[in-house]
Amino acid sequence: MDIVGVVLVIISTLTSLIAARTSYDTFRTFGTTFYRYLTIALCCFTLMPLGYIFPLLLPGPENQIIVLVGMISLNAWAYGGLACIVGGVEYLKDRPNTLIIDIAFLLAGLVVAGRFLPSYQEIIWNGESWEIIFKQPLMILFGLFYTFIAVSVLPFLLLLWYRIKTSGSFDFRTRALYLGTVVSVIYSAIVLVVNRGESVASSIFLHSQAYLIFSILGTIFFRSLLLASPTIFFATRDDLLYLGIVRTRDNEALVSYRFPRQDKEILSYLVTGVHSTLNTILQEAIQSTEDLNQIRIGRDVITVAKGRRITGFIISDREIEILNPLLNFTLELFERKYGHEVLARHSFPEFEHEVSDIFQFAIQSKITPRWLNIPKGLRKEA
């Protein structure tokens, strides 16, 4: 029995499970499609390494069927996980293309089925260890699938790295965690792809160990990244324009925060005034009990949320799923800190630093991120 292999499989399963839990918490907090796909993908990656347990624990040709079925049926989850990654990344883009997600799942289905066909691969006992040999049709399917994943995911990850690096708003640790995650994922993918080649493929032990080490590192980096800066995947340099908080009672502007790209002064009292009037009229007309929560004017989108005594809005130049929970959190934080002063004071310039922290992913300046953990209040709100 390969003790190192078994230990690696256990560690890999545990780290993936913990990362999946963190991702699920982040999904509960922000509720975006990206985190939903990510959580499902990580659950799939938790099952995947367990497949290696069979060849590690069951030596000898008499166990061939159990090894074959056990390994493949658990390994196959990884392909579904990779298709989910494509789905998640697609929903981070400006215009998600569902056709790309559909093709990713179609290719995943092809590869999964291919792995179950006896004529597409062989697992043989060479006297010392198990060897896996992939035949040409399966190699072609792998080639198609991995190329599609790489083409649909990698350019975006590189673009994201460029945004993170040039924005200057993420500290060294966060940047290193992002880079570590991406490099580990790419490296483990390379190990997987290279080991598909018949000439290179040696024993399953060697293959799984090399793959598992980078997979473990990737999930550890990724989880730390999610905890350190959960919004980093939404990093952008110029999509957010303005954030305003006004007192609901008299439309007095309490906070006016201009994001770096915005050079014009926004008349926030007019925005919230229009919101409150339209809310009343249209609610009555449509007989809706819900509040007006989004206004689209040309390319610009105004996301509106209401607190107990205040109303907040963000102007962005495209629809961004994560803005609504972040705006709710901002209002909650404001009311928690200044709830008793809302009626007495006219402006809260010091709150702009909190805004910089929360919307760190959209700011191009050197600041120290203090928002290191997902606040409990926001979790409750979501």
Added chain:
Amino acid sequence: MDPVTFLSAIIVVVCSVLVSYFNYRNYRRIGTRFFLYISISYLAFFGWSTGYLLQSILMEEPYLELVHSIASVSNSLSWIFVAFLITSTEYAKKKPNRVLIETLFLLTGLGIILYFEDAFFFVEWTGSMIRYVEGFPIALIRFVFMMLGAVAVVPVFIGIFKMFKKNPARFDMARKATILLVISGVISIATLVLAQSSSAYWSFFIVSAIAACIFISSTLWILEHHPTLFLAARHDLVELIIVAKNTGLPLYSFGFEEQDLPINPEIVSAFVTSAGIALQEAMQVKSYLERFHFGESEAIITEGLFVYGIILTRSSSDLLNSLLKIVVDEFEAAYWFKISDEVSTSDFAGFDPLILKMFEFDVPKTITSAT
């Protein structure tokens, strides 16, 4: 060569190209993904039927291997056809179920690969014809597919038939075409499924091809006369208002509900137009208002040269935006010479038939009979 099958296959091939084209044309015009996915599905259907066409030409023993290869490729396209068809019906609903769609595509991949494995799919020469043999896994995946298909398709047709019930007079022909479409579709699928392991394969195929032709003809008729029919289950429209840009007064309004709007359309139009101007001022932008969201409910606004079009709805979709643009263009083309004059709303009553055609999926019976 089998001339009867060859002829049936040619008809199906031509029809599938036509359906794909007409759906793509609707997608370009109306812009909803429903039409795009149907267009793609019929492209796959075209590939599938082309496979049958080739097989009918090569129906001889020496071509056994070639027919096997063609059948593997063309039959795999059948899975893609069904996957995209079911996906399109998901896009005809208020909220597409992405989990269902992704499961479907995963299964499509599983199904396709089985056609390339000799253990599950092979051909044999019976002495007079080439016969196809499919293994259990293919039948199993087909069964799962059909169940998923039923889950996706049945609610759409329930929505359509409910709409027919609301307006029996208006949808008389459409109802007949839809019934024909459903029956021919079921026969087409059933005969194909029965044919898979039957020695009378080609007889089943001919019946299936004839049914497919009827199915495709009904689809084409519906697409031409009732382009938005399949989107019946998607909307809950409240009111459509067309407002003069220069005065902010409503020129035309159309209510989609049995009871009148609780607020006068004049008040709604005045507030919406002044809100648009105020927001332009507040944000220092030139663009005009496009949408207001209230959770699921929405107010959609489209700007024309002389008028604004406003739709109030309880469930939103991009389809409404495209239809509103068409309505505003048509309104300006029909009444541009009247818009700047002092006119009453009754002067535009002749515009009702266009609204009834474009938004027929949500017009109540009382309004149809009144107009």
